[in-house]
Amino acid sequence: MTPTLWFIAGALALVLIVAVIVILVTGAGSVRSLGRAVGLGVPEHLEARLASRIRGSRLAFALGSAAGLVITTTVLVLNGAPSNDENPALIWLLVGGVVAGGSLASAIYALTAKPVLPEGERVARSGAVSLNDYLDPVDLIGARVAVGAGILALGVALWLAPAAVSPAAILIVVLAAVSLVFFEIAIRRILDRPQPAGSTSELAWDDALRGLSMRNIASAPMSFGVWGGLAVLLNVWIDGAFPLASGFAGGAALVLFLATFAAAAWSIATKPPQRYLRRLWPDVAAAGSVAKAN
């Protein structure tokens, strides 16, 4: 591995260690800050349960990311990643391992966490829900488009300039396809999970948390798809042995980069963490206030 790769791996490890410590020491404060992000208040009777669930979810994400970092670094070292080749695909592979680890752990936590069965009165939604209620099109369709763009870029690059494409770039695109299949299966499984709730507040919080889990899972195919596409295109562009392909790759990489930037800006502007609120709790969203405890 190059010094740059070691530096990035070290920095990521440091960030993850700090994240785990912060998750372990913060309690009710983290619930309230998340409540502001998702547009919900924190009823007193739910605070301890929510704090435990949010801590578990965040810890799973952080530890999964750490496991992804360790595994990717180990694979790169054992496979003799060159110590003098600054191939950007290797950096994206390393960061991708972290994202994939977090995404996988988020899915496992969301699918295996046992719901607390409320005693006494039970509430449920009278209408069916869909993936669109939880995921913004930027996340739901964006993940598919990103992976499609990566596969398309790889196909064209292998056709026009096969010698220029590095194995690491091909691996990132393959991982993008695999993570997209996993994403499509995992979000449907999460959607199908029961939502036992004793109050509307409890149900609204469950909606908020499952929406966040789905977005965490979407991060892997989106990242791998964009990075895979960029890695392939940059390989061909930098190689320069095929002038026509090189020009095309440079232009396509710029378009992909700008599209990703525009999608990210749109995503921030539309507040995806509150997507569920606008779709499933329109009264609360319209009031612009937090859901009252019930």
Next chain:
Amino acid sequence: MLTIDARSATPPFEQLRVQFMDQVRSGELAAGTRLPTVRRLAEDLGLAPNTVARAYRELESDGFIETRGRNGSFVSAQGDVAEQQGQLAARAFADRMRALGVSPDAALAWVTKALAG
């Protein structure tokens, strides 16, 4: 929203049936709205699947909901033909506005304006 009180003297299937009927009549559940599957609603409310299935069967025989094969159960349009068509058109309009990200207030204002013109 549906609420089931296990300590109530009213059987759970009856609580479910009455709440669905009230929501369809009041318009809270619009015509064309898809209902949760029997299994999912039973798990959410802590009821036996047979209990939910019985409530759905009775709602269907009373004309409140209809089952469209594997697509699931949907709220039926109520009233005479004009009312039924109006409800379905309203549902389609609401779905379209939602897909476009238009706020309920803006959508209502447009409809009011269109009806006035």
